Amino acid sequence: MIPRKKPGRLDDVRSNGWLDAMKSSSPPSKKVQKEAGVEDFSDDAKGVYSSWTFKYPSALNSFQQIVSHAKNKKIVIFLDYDGTLSPIVDDPDRAFISADMRSAVRDVAKHFPTAIISGRSRDKVYQLVGLTELYYAGSHGMDIMLPIRNELCTNGSLIKSTDQQGKEVNLFQPAREFLPMIDEVFRTLVDKTKEVKGAKVENHKFCASVHYRNVDENSWSVLAQCVHDVLKEYPRLRQTHGRKVLEVRPVIDWDKGKAVEFLLESLGFINSHDVLPIYIGDDRTDEDAFKVLRGRYQGYGILVSNIPKESNAIFSLRDTSEVKEFLGSLAKTMENQEI
Structure with a gap:
């Protein structure tokens, strides 16, 4: 059973670096790509990118x-x-x-x-x-x-x-043995994140993802805490970060x-x-x-x-x-x- 949140629990996701990781893996929405190409950069940004391409x-x-x-x-x-x-x-x-x-x-x-x-x-x-x-x-x-x-x-x-x-x-x-566990976690995540506007949970069979691309940044900590609380009950699962997504995966090599x-x-x-x-x-x-x-x-x-x-x-x-x-x-x- 997932324990209820208590005052101060948001310190959990701050102290373990989740919020920092969410921000670092999430470029500003204005830089989201369009199929036709990228948006115009400022001269400074173009210079930084040009320097980066030397490496x-x-x-x-x-x-x-x-x-x-x-x-x-x-x-x-x-x-x-x-x-x-x-x-x-x-x-x-x-x-x-x-x-x-x-x-x-x-x-x-x-x-x-x-x-x-x-x-x-x-x-x-x-x-x-x-x-x-x-x-x-x-x-x-x-x-x-x-x-x-x-x-x-x-x-x-x-x-x-x-x-x-x-x-x-x-x-x-x-990771075939984890299938029932991933299904269970997926259903729990859907339930626990339903109050966070814009959050979307997907079941990718052997992992689950919680998208926060459409979540207001002020609510990221709340969403991260939901995922954190769920994972506490599943020590054989781990959480990783992608581009504006939190992913839950089996602990396997x-x-x-x-x-x-x-x-x-x-x-x-x-x-x-x-x-x-x-x-x-x-x-x-x-x-x-x-x-x-x-x-x-x-x-x-x-x-x-x-x-x-x-x-x-x-x-x-x-x-x-x-x-x-x-x-x-x-x-x-x-x-x-x-x-």
Whole structure:
């Protein structure tokens, strides 16, 4: 049973840094991207961003360098969804991928193994993207669908299922035992946050998210306290931060970086020196993947951001329109047999 709030309980979320983390992971709403591109910056902001790109060069401006490094290697593409393939919007249910972006992803997937690794549920991100040519990993990589390969060893986390076309596939779900707990927490969070105007709770199967993009900043502490109180009853769950979202996830040694390694192994590249993985993402949850590629695989992490920030990525793209341009350039280069 969740204990009632007592006077002074908001000190909990302040003392453990939740409010600071919520603010640091939440750029001002005026900087939310539009599909067509970014809003105009002041001269000062443009200068700061330009300086930042010395450390994180544009992947478009560095395209020939990337292509040169890819010679005689197999490129594997990993993509986040929200903020990478679709713009960040106030209502996550309306974060649609454009027809042009879908076409760009389809063209890339014709030439390179391509996977989407999203915090959304795997079924939801497939519904939004609608391309059968891709690999899909939902819940930050805790729910991965891939072709049948009997040689994979996954300690009982692999089950057989069927995809949307009725084809037999493997599902890798390292947090499967947490399903009942996540369902329970989701229902509790919906109930406990219903009085916070603008809050939206989503069930992503192996994690739950509490969006505060439409919550008045003066109410953030109240919302954070609701989540804090609920999690006190679930020591096997932890809370992380995304872009104006609090996420509740199982306490397991798994993240998007581990998902990238698993997918590379599944594709036969785990011990390969002729592979060039490229991961494009915009969120702090993508940093684990950037770190993996920067280390063991000598691959390229590409951060999507129009706001300067520290990252484990090597290159940058300003917004979703630049992501589309980069993917289109990759596909065209392959069609011209330049890789």
